[in-house]
Amino acid sequence: MGFVRTVDGDIDPAEMGVTYAHDHIYCIPALWKEKGDVDLLLDSPEASQAELALFAKAGGRTIYDATAIDYGRDVGTVKRIAKAAGVxxxxxxxxxxxxxxxxxxxxxxxxxxxxIGAKSRAELARHVVAEVTEGMDGTDIKGGVVKFGTGYNTMSEAEIKVLLAVLDAHKQTGAPIHSHTELGTMALEQLELVRQEGVDPARLTIAHLDRNPDGWLHRKVADSGAFFSFDGITRVKYYPEDVRTRCILDLVRHGHEDQVLVGGDIARRTMFASYGEGGLGMGYILEKWVPRFIEEAGEAGFDGPALVHKFLVENPQRAFAFSS
Structure with a gap:
């Protein structure tokens, strides 16, 4: 197993501890700022640092911040407040x-x-490689994951070009890959391109598949070897929480417990406990969801604590490690 690249440098995967596999910490997305959607502007370093402190207090150690440049990334601020919070x-x-x-x-x-339209695939790949090997946002802080995304039941020509460039960057750097799926769609189509490019799907984590709780789809994706980021916890507007638990346990039944990751994908002020909106906050998964999952897993005949340790400690060590 290779190293894990954090904003403070490279670490041994064994140093990760309890890990959230998809969240947002501090970001000001240009589109939402231009549209005036205040709820999607995580623009208070103090409030975001307080959230990280809640995560650390609950036993958390590492967070994968899935904020790319087009989602308002500011790695300098994130590094500063994360260090202060001990995360x-x-x-x-x-x-x-x-x-x-x-x-x-x-x-x-x-x-x-x-x-993006003015850049070739090769130029985009060079941009992403530089973010991993040189630094991002005018700093020397390096990216630890390369990311692409697709739309709701769509994959535009530009998104495909970015996807291919990100895969090229992975080949050149060994960085782990993360993909956004809109409401859990287009995962199989993403995987088809990943395979065509000769990339091992086991180097990819696919986000938001729990927004589409389709057991058949999940099993097909899992058969590829890809990791799942179950990151919609608390969003009962989509379905009751036990639906997600059943999806996870279905994967476990089929032998895919080593591919499950957990995160919150908190990206709104109203989801944070420290932005004055009364949200559940970054401590919720560890403090509330984990005990519930352990209970439900036990009722279904599984070793809940062992599964939680896999999802939050063991599996992230492989998912976020660089390959040689």
Whole structure:
């Protein structure tokens, strides 16, 4: 197993401890700022640091911050507040999804759509490689994951170009890969391109598949070897929480417990406990969801504590490690 790249440098995977596999800490997405959607602006370093402190107090040690440049990444601020809170953070190189690309690309005077459209696959790959090997946002802070994303039942030409460039960057750096799926769609289509490019799907973590609780789809994705980021916890507007638990336990029954990761994907002020909105906050998964999952897993005949340790400690060590 290789190293894990955090905003403070490379660490041994065994140093990760309890890990959230998908969250957002501090970010000001250009598109949401331009549209005035205040709930999606995580723009208080003090409040975000307080959230990290809640995570650490609950027993958390490491967070994968899935914030790419098109989602308002600011790794300098994240590094500073994470250090103050005693939390390790893995940052994101690459991009999120085309729905964000009407926003303005920092330092260019162009929209992301215009900037990406003007770049070749090779040029985009060089950009992502530099984010992993040199630094991001005008700093020497390096990305620890390369990311791409696709839309709701769609995969635009530009998204495919970015996807292929990110896979190229993975081949050149060995960085682990993360993908955004909109409401859990297009995972199999993403995997088809990953395979065509000769990339091992076991180096990929696919986000948001719990937004689409389709057991058949989950098993097909799991058969590829890819990791699952179950990151919709608390979002009962989609379905009751026990649906997610059943999806996880179904994967376990089929022998895929080594591919399950857990995160909160907290990206709104109203989801945080420290932004004055009364949200559940970053401590919720460890304090509330884990005990519930252990109870439900036990009722279904599984060793809940052992599964939780896999999902939050063991599996992230492999999912976020660089390959040689």
């Amino acid at each position: 390790q953070v893995i940052a994101t190189a690459g991009f999120n999804k085309a729905i964000m690309w009407p926003g303005t690309m920092p330092g260019t005077g162009m929209t992301f759509a215009q900037w």
